[in-house]
């Protein structure tokens with residue numbers, strides 16, 4: 293981070309942040325509040341902004357450095373007391389009565405709040421961190437939905453057909469599954485008879501594929517409620533200012549060409565639009581406000597106890613319902629270890645790429661209020677967790693994964709659990725995603741960004757594959773052979789030795805790029821059991837009145853393995869459903 297400080301004789305008068313490598317959006321709250329607090333208090337003892345701790349610390353460290361450069365005493369400034377009470381009056385939550393209380397300000401919470409408000413309810417949303425957005429904010433915003441318009445120019449290949457046939461050939465596992473499969477079979481037969489050569493897709497195929505990818509542990513009815521609402525939700529988001537590019541692709545682990553993305557591949561843009569519209573619609577949003585406990589009266593959830601931004605406990609009564617949208621527990625090592633049934637080691641040895649707010653609070657509060665928990669043992673590792681610091685292509689279509697030996701080791705279009713397990717088995721649990729200039733441009737990266745990443749060592753690069761191999765420190769002949777074989781497979785368009793079926797572009801237009809990756813804890817599939825109306829269920833399958841949940845805090849949709857690009861639509865669809873249903877109470 294580059295930062296400059298202006299001093300008078302005896303004070304810091306201005307702090308200007310220059311070039312930095314912080315993640316846009318995540319660091320915004322720190323950029324805004326920390327310099328202001330330093331100047332106001334003439335102190336370096338300012339508290340870090342929760343959710344942007346590293347950015348906050350970077351600013352404090354850089355200012356301390358400037359103070360030292362100017363001949364001042366940074367240590368003395370660290371000892372100057374900071375006055376509290378910076379919040380303006382209306383941002384501090386007091387006891388309140390409202391129609392709908394939404395707990396958590398990520399994608400699910402904001403979608404729920406907007407939807408409830410648009411359906412006529414008065415709404416309070418509380419977020420425990422200093423910034424909204426949760427994980428939706430941090431991610432690329434990939435949103436899977438069938439979409440006849442955007443998918444119309446994507447060709448169907450032999451390999452994709454074989455993927456459909458394979459899922460349809462699976463034995464029946466339940467009545468609901470058999471029924472869904474029969475519907476897809478009919479659609480598939482009709483499609484083949486029509487002579488259509490473009491991509492096959494329907495909400496039912498999306499549902500069946502998601503069930504298959506989750507090892508048949510997902511709740512079929514719930515998954516259907518999800519996939520039959522994705523396109524509507526996408527359009528609702530568009531009506532509320534969220535932009536989507538015209539191009540769809542297959543993000544990692546997405547298994548099908550139906551991932552939509554905002555123009556800058558930025559979930560932050562989804563959050564910005566939702567926040568703007570939620571506020572415009574009259575939703576009252578309180579940051580630094582943490583829900584501690586649900587309030588129950590005669591078996592109905594009637595509100596919650598919240599610790600407000602001044603550290604005081606207040607009560608919010610919600611006449612129509614409480615919507616839990618607190619996300620998962622990837623950032624809670626203790627809970628990970630307690631529930632994990634999938635991985636040998638899910639403790640401290642693995643990082644998480646989640647928001648620090650993902651500590652499972654809503655699962656604990658919900659369970660205490662009688663909610664049933666489902667699928668808690670299934671935890672997703674994100675194979676593509678950056679080690680070198682840069683990313684170029686999170687897309688499966690035109691990139692290959694290779695290990696330190698310069699060899700491919702997995703079908704890149706596989707499920708995320710398969711990709712993560714395969715990556716953990718490689719030398720140093722490390723792998724590289726190799727792609728070329730054409731792919732980087734296709735994904736909207738400017739030359740300036742690419743040059744920045746190369747110059748700062750965030751990606752390896754080379755004008756030829758041999759030069760790239762040298763920069764990565766892998767054997768050049770092995771990597772050349774790997775890329776040649778990959779290109780042959782692209783041309784053939786058939787499943788290869790690893791079973792990869794998604795082929796698009798060859799890797800042959802230099803310069804070539806390769807960031808490095810290692811898996812991190814990414815998504816917790818389990819949580820509160822809900823039905824298709826986003827109502828929370830108890831252990832007997834009964835609805836708990838007044839209690840709704842949406843997003844990663846819920847379980848039952850993704851089974852053992854969440855399909856890449858299904859999380860954002862899950863959060864936003866069920867947020868919309870929860871908001872509308874709570875408002876109608």
Ligand code: ADP
Nearest residue numbers: 396398399400420426427583618619649843844
């Ligand atoms: P989802 O994708 O389901 O919306 P996210 O993880 O993106 O989930 O967002 C959940 C949000 O809820 C995060 O911003 C997190 O900080 C917030 N949150 C978690 N626990 C609490 C709590 N106890 N009170 C208020 N907000 C919370």
